[in-house]
Each structure stands twice: as C-alpha cells, then as structure tokens.
Amino acid sequence: MQQELIILWFWVRGSLTSACISLAMAQDRPQNDEIDEKSINNWLPITSSRNAKWWYSAFHNVTAMVGAGVLSLPYSMAELGWGPGVTVLIISWVVTLYTLWQMVEMHEMVPGKRFDRYHELGQHAFGEKLGLWIVVPQQLVVEVGVDIVYMITGGKSIKKIHELLCSDCQPIRTSYFIMIFASVHFVLSHLPNFNSISVVSLAAAVMSLSYSTIAWTASLHKGVQPDVDYSYKGKDTQTVVFNFFSALGDVAFAYAGHNVVLEIQATIPSSPEKPSKKPMWRGVLVAYVIVAICYFPVALVGYYVFGNTVDDNILITLQKPKWIIAAANLFVVIHVIGSYQIYAMPVFDMMETVLVRKLRFKPCFTLRFVTRTVYVAFTMVVAICIPFFGSLLGFFGGFALAPTTYFLPCIMWLCINKPRKFSLSWCTNWICIILGVMLVILGPIGGLRQIILSSKNYKFFS
Template sequence: MVTGGKCLQKFMEMASTNCTQLKQSYWILIFGGIHFLLPQLPNFNSVAGVSLAAAAVMSLSYSTIAWVGCVARGQIDNVSYAYKKTSSADYMFYVFNALGQISFAFAGHAVPMWKGALGAYFINAICYFLVALIGYWAFGQDVDGNVLMNLKKPVYAIPVFDLLETMMVKKMNFPPGIALYSLLDLLIITLFIGVTFPFFGDLLGFFGGFGFAPTSYFLPSIMWLVIKKPKRFSASQMDHQLVVYVLQSCIFVGVFIMLASTIGGFRNIIADASTYSFYT
C-alpha cells in the first residue's frame, strides 16, 4: 500500500507538473482502493494471473528499473559512505530493523514447493542485491528506503487471505459472498495502517520480525521436533542428530530475529512518528 501510493505520487508529480499536487495520504488511498476489485474474483485460482503479473513481472521490472536507473543517474555529488552520525542506541535499533527487512524479503519458504522456492530465492537475491549495492554506490548514506524516490522525484498476503476465508466458511459457517471476501481481505485495516504509518523501511522491519520470522524461521523447526520427537541417536545416526542441531540453531536464531526486528521496527516507527504530521 505504502510503496504503491508513493510511486503513484512520484509518477504524477513528474508527468503532470502543472496540476494540483495531492498529498501522499490520498495516493495511498487511491492505490488501496484499486485492491477492492480483487476480492470480487470468484475464487483463489482466479487470482493466479494477477499474482503472476504483480509478483513476477512487476517485481522484476521494479527492481530492474531501480538499479538501471541508479547506474544511469551515477553517483551524486560528494557521495558519502560513512555511517550517519547518531547514537549507539540508534545504530543498534537500525541493525535490528534491518534484520526484519531481510526476514520480510526472504520469508515464505514454508510453502511446500522446494524447487520453486529455491528458484524464487535465487531470482529474489539477484534483484535485491543489485538494487542494494548499486543504490548504495550511487547515493551512499543518503539512499532512500525506496531507492526510486532518489531518482528525482510483493501479493504475498493473498494465501493468508485465502486461508482465513477457508477457515471462516468451513469452521465458522460464514456464507461465501462479496461481503465475506471484502471482510477477509482486511483491506480497510491494511489501508488504514499504510496511511497512518507510511514509513517504508520501518514497516518492513516490524512486520518482517512480527509476522514473517516465526512462520519462516523457527515455527517449522519446532513443529518437526514436536512431531518426530527425536531421541538421542547412536553413532550410525549422526546425520539425523546433525539435523536436530541445525533445527535447534534455527529456532534460536529465528526467535532472536523476531524479537530484535520487531523491537527495532516498532522503535523506529515511534521515532519517525514524533516528527510526522498524521493524515496531512
């Protein structure tokens, strides 16, 4: 919601300089309003074409435009790669927030399509690393969380919505229909959060830790250990024991990422909100 609204705003500011400029909140509302059309599709399979266009084609195009634009723009004058002058506490929370952003970017591998997940992550890594490295080369410490904003002014939620819809229809006896689709998509809540806290990097860090780290980094490991109930193994079963150690390490690292990134993102949202005029 936030990214789409900001990009719409930037596009219109560049394409139509003589028109009255709308504030960012309105652009987020306009972008969010488009999403109300998607829940009216009859079923989850009918969203496949939208998902392909949005998640695959648009994501690749977006990242390619970002790094190619940075190369074409070149380095800004007096580019600096030094750390921004701030307190040690700020450094720590920035690192925590960055962990959440990484979790957000590479979440979702609990989906049971191993080869597809590997292929997706390979492409994902190329896109992200090119944007990150070239964007930092061009703008240094002044790079924006959304690098396209420096050039002169992901649909992942759809499976979650489908899961909620299935649960409410089968277990809570909700009749399927337009009202249910609109309710399940939680568009109003998502849109409200986007308009209220349009802090791109902070939101990625917070939701990456709070929402994606558990389901991607340690809950699957806990589930495996609970289901298999592994005991101590003999020397001939050392490979199995190694798997247990790896899963235990994943749990430890995953819990740390969840706590650190959630705290870091939440703290940065509060810090940015202290200098932000809401609903302007």
C-alpha cells in the first residue's frame, strides 16, 4: 500500500509538473512574440529612436521641403505672370501648411496608438488592404523618384563646380559626377535611423537657406535689367496655356515634405501628458517660415530682375561672379545629400519591414548593408541611364505627389473625423480636394508637352 501511494504521488507530481510547464509555455508564446515585435521595432529605422526634439522636426522638414527646384521658381513665375504666379505661390504655401497640420494631428488620434508611417494612417482611414494600395505606390513613386532626381542634381552641380573652377580642363561626362555623388550615399545610407542623420539634415537645411539667399541677393545686386520684359514666355496662346499648366505643376510640386512627415514625427517621444504633436507642430511652423524665406524672395526677385529671359536655373542666368555661383552649387550638393537621405529612410524602412516581418529574415547589419547598397546603386544607375529624369518626374510625379500632399490628408481627415456637412472644416477640406485634383489633371498635361517638345534633345547615358 505504501509503494502504491509513493507511485501515485510521483505520478501526480509528474502530471502537475507537465501541466505547469505546458501552461508556462503557452503563456510565454505571446510574450515571446511581443518581445520579437519589440526588438523588430527597435531595429527598424523609423521606430528605433524616439528621442528627437522639436528642432529636429524643423530642419528635417526644411531639408525635405526645400529642394534645388527653388532655383527654377523665377522661371515658373515667367510662365505664370505676376498675378497668377503670386497667387499660386501663396495658395500652395497655405494649403500645404493646412494639410501638414492635419497629418500632425492624425498621428496620435487613436489613444495609445501612433501612426508612425503614412501607409499606417491610410490603412486606418481606408482599411488594411485598400489603405496600402492607395498610399504605398504613390509614396514610393515620390520618394524613389525624388532620390533619382537628387542623384542627377547632385552630379550636375558637381560638374558645374568643376567647369567653373577649371574652365581649361577636359570635359567630363555627367555620369562620372553622378557616381561621385553616389559614393557619398554608399556610406551615409548605412546610418541606422532618422536621428542618426540629424547632423546631415541640419547641414542640408542651412545650405538650402544659403543658396536661396545667394540666388536672390545676387539677383538684387545685379539690378533690374534694362530690357526687362514681364510678358509671357510663349509666343502664341497655345504655348502660353501649356506653359502655364507646366509652371502650375512645378510650383505645386515644390511641397513634397508630406511624404515623410509622419515618419519624422515618429522619432519624437510622446506621452498622454506630452503628445508628440506639440513639439512636431512647433518644428513645422519654424520650417514653413524658412520655406517662405527661401521660396518667395527667389521667385519674386528673380522674376523682377530678369523678367521672361530668366533661365530654368537662376544661377545660370547670374553667371558672374564665378566664385559665388560655384559656392551656391556647392551648397546645392550638400543640401541634396541631406534630402536624399531624408527621402531614402522611409524606403529603407519599407524594404527592411518586408524582409524581416514577411520574409522572416533575421534583423542584422548584413541584411541592412545589402538592401541599402542595392537601393543606392539602383537610383545611381537610373540617374546615369536617364539624366533627364527630372523632366519625367514633372509628369509622373504629378499623379503621386499632388495627391499625397494636397488632398489625400483631407480625404483621410473626412473619413476619420467625419466633420459635419457644410461646416468650416468640411468646406475647407473639399476646397483643398478640388484644388488638388485640378493639379493632378493640369500639371501633368503641361509636363507631358514639355517632354514631347524636348524629347529630340534627350540622350540616354549622356
């Protein structure tokens, strides 16, 4: 009887032990999954560091917003004319500031949740699958397209510096200068997250303000040209109309920062007492003041001084003194280095998310090194093959850039907040949507005509 009791005791103890182990393993599974998810978020570039300050938001947004295209704004003014040109500049600034405010507000509109990426907000507004299909393709077209354009811009600016400082040197093809510019990104692209590129972004923001200031102050110093003419550049009505459409798109597409604004806000710490939207909005306001300081003087002074004879890059029109033009081009190079990284970081995040979460690759340096090197190489090769890609972006980018900047935030605001019909918020959003749809239609029409007219001069691998 004693032996039977001992056997029964061991059997009960073994059963209880097995049950406890099974229960513990069952409880550990979600915890392990939670730990894995946390470790992935701590590795991905958007969510790995959340200690940014409000001024990080300021210079990140300036770097993302102010592109080298600011130097072509006087040319756009020449195609728009004084009245429409000033109107479009002001409306674009106001509307994009409003839609940017909406995105900052929507970042944490669900208690306890942060929409760290543009497509996550889109999924909340339109549904899991539809949100991805609406946002991701458009965002990728803008970010990858802008990076390719910056590859070309950086290479051409280095070439311009070389020509100015060494006028007797043998001409070198643009392709080699693009490769020189790309070599910087083969190093910088391996910085892990947004906060790690803060110094690069700050330098880029300072440079954008610097070359914009050089452009309009040098123009003002040169003085109004004696034969200045403020009539439209086109000689006939058809040309004037199409040039107007093209310039409308060029001015509107100067505001592309919305494609990375949620990703920038994701780097700012947040709590119920101190939500991230307050420091983020402070940074955005500072950034938009700087954007106005860059855009408006260059556009208005450049057109005022040179009229309709201004080139599509005002630095070309200025020509002298050489050292100032060379310095401005150097500032452009430094700026587009930072801008490239700002737009590349969300692309890196998308690629690494798919590889780690969907394809189950292990988060490691090797994975990051390979994916980012391939991306930089891809943008470099496309820039070398198609050095006129900037003209194409004016057409193709219109379908993606205008929606993500001008009216997609408004549609999401209407879907999520559901303001009362015909209220101020409802009317304001519908006005922005109508203006944005007009840009999507009219901008690419003008851009397509420019591509067709210029196609005879296009040369691959030039």
